[in-house]
Amino acid sequence: MSYQALYRKWRPQSFEDVKGQDHIVKTLKNQIRLERVGHAYLFCGTRGTGKTSVAKIFAKAVNCMNPVEGSPCGECAMCRAIQNQASMNVIEIDAASNNGVDNIREIRDEVEYSPTEGRYKVYIIDEVHMLSIGAFNALLKTLEEPPEYVIFILATTEAHKIPVTILSRCQRYDFRRITIDTIVGRLKELVDKEVLDVEEKALRYIARAADGSMRDALSLLDQCVAFYLNERLTYDHVLDILGAVDTAVFSNLLRCIMARDVAGALKTVEEVVIQGRELSQFVSDFTWYLRNLMLVQSSEQMEEILDMSSENLAALKEEAGQIKQSALMRYIRIFSELTGQMRYSTQKRVLIELAVVKLCRPQMENNYESILNRLSILEEMMENGAVVNRSPTMQVQENQEEEIRESLPPAQAKDVDLVVSQWGKIISSLNASTMIMLKSALVSAGPDNQIILGFYEDMQKSYFDQEAHRTALEKAVSEHIDKQVRITTRLLENRRSEEGLFINPNKIHLENVEFIDEDQF
The missing domain is CATH 1.20.272.10 (Zinc Finger, Delta Prime; domain 3)
Structure with a gap:
């Protein structure tokens, strides 16, 4: 007998074999047990999560001569015929290659004939989203009012492509991605049954690589076992076969x-x-x-x-x-x-x-995240005693800022100095939205411990006019300069004289900073 792939050999044959879809299995079993079977079902979910397998088990269960609590017995003539794909009661259609109006019209003509054996004719239409608009329209009437002995099960990985008119006529069941623990548990069962020697760490990596798909996990296991046949399948072997990298490499790369x-x-x-x-x-x-x-x-x-x-x-x-x-x-x-x-x-x-x-090299980018990254590097190096050489451009900027400070009363100038010196730490302690809004803020100070933020855009000013955002910023500033402050905002227009009282704390040209070891930054 020719070799059969693991995912085919161990395809679930009963509801009890289905893993990770308990919410669906329980509902379908109750419907069968209480004889409340619907006429149209839509199974949605990513590949390998059990849609087609559950559809076939459901087809067996509704036709089983001796069902047990809603599950097929697997022993009667109907169960064996369906399992061996020899039953005329279960018709599987691949909508990817049979997606025309004529294909659906054939189905519409066939449903007029009752099953020769068993109770139901079950049509399983896989990848149903591939049907053409004309085919969907041809399916509508039959799907809405099929004969009482017909059940449609539509399966798809892309439910958003299915017309609303079809969706409204079906009971929808969403198949979840299967958890890593569930996949590992199933793989252990099958490894024992196949008498294979596989390291548990290897099974766990295969389960993670399968990305929620039981079928993918079995295919990957099959691939790895075939390469290391009659040997113990280890974690390192799996990495070799799948072209993957151990986390130690990631750790080393990150540290570099x-x-x-x-x-x-x-x-x-x-x-x-x-x-x-x-x-x-x-x-x-x-x-x-x-x-x-x-x-x-x-x-x-x-x-x-x-x-x-x-x-x-x-x-x-x-x-x-x-x-x-x-x-x-x-x-x-x-x-x-x-x-x-x-x-x-x-x-x-x-x-x-x-x-x-x-x-x-964060200096290769000029976006906000890179500037923050460069600021943190600069702070770290200065804390470690690195020497900074001021370039001519930085010196000019410092001279301008010194003029602004001299134009403010001493107490207010001191407040501005404190805020500017701690600006990197202040904005790093805030959430991403607030950080972005502060990207172009200018800073000045007023009487009574008032810190004034100047903005060119009304949207940014309005953001900090909201009490929650203003309070969060006041708290951050107060904590970092060890002084209780009150934040106020002002909308600035280009070249207005009042801008002469504001300092731009964000305008730090890190490319003009030269360190003793220039390659470190």
Whole structure:
């Protein structure tokens, strides 16, 4: 007998075999048990989540001669005929290749004939969203009022493409992505039945790579087992077969980036290339690694969301504590953009290397995230005693700011100095929306501990006129300058004389700063 792929060999044959879709299985079993079966169903969900399998089990259950609590017995003549695809009562149609009006008209003509055996004729139309508009229209009337012995089950991965007129005539069931733990549990069952020697860590990686699809997980397992036949399938073997990269490589790459070690980061990328890893998968996995770091930073209670061992989670928490959130968000943005760029590129390695250099050199970008990243680097280096040489451009800017300070009363000038000196830390402590609104803010001071924000855009002024936003900023400023302040706003017009009383704390030209070790920045 020829070899049968695992996903075909172990396709669920009863409701009890279906994993991860308990909400659907329970509903369908109750309908069959209570004889409340509908005439049209729509099964939606991503690939490999069990839509077609559940449809076939349902077809067996409604025709089973000896159903058990809504499930097919699997032993009667009808169950065996349907399982062996020898029953005339179950008609499977692939809408991707049979999507014309004539194909649906054939169905409409066939439903007039009652089943020769069993109770129901079940039409399973897979990828139903591929039907043409004419075909959908031809299906409408039959779908609305079919004979009592006909059941339609429509399956699709793209429910949004189905006309509302069809949706309104069906009971809709949404199949969820299957969790990693559920997939691992099923894989363990099948590995034992197949008498295979597979490391649990390898199964868990396969489950994660399957992205919620049981069928994909079985196909990946099949692929890995075939390569290492009669050997123990280990985690490292799976990485070799799938072209994946171990998280230790991601950790090493991130540490090089945080240290602004361009040579070390590029060497890590080169090692990945030499090992023959799939570069698109490498970018996707590293982005996912950064996402996990972001989640760990966001909350202490992430054990249930992050599927990993306590050892890996502890290492992730340690790494998350060493990187600022603004820098992490920038890393995620650059690699997310890279994912789209690589899709059609023939020079994937070059694109990855460019992205890595960008991460190490924030001065290559002029957007807001990069400026924050550069500010944090500058603050860190100054805290560590780095010497800063002021360029002529910076000196001119400082002279202008000094003139502004001299034009203010001493107490107010001192307040401005405090706010400007702490500006990077103030805005870093705020949420992303507030940070963006402060991007072009000018700062001055007034009497009675008043900090005045000047804006060119009314939208930005209005944002801080709202009490919640103003209060949050007042709190942040007060905490960082150790003085209770009151925030007020002013709308400025270009070249107005009153602008001479304002300082732009955001206008920090980091490219004009020269450090003792210039390569570090």
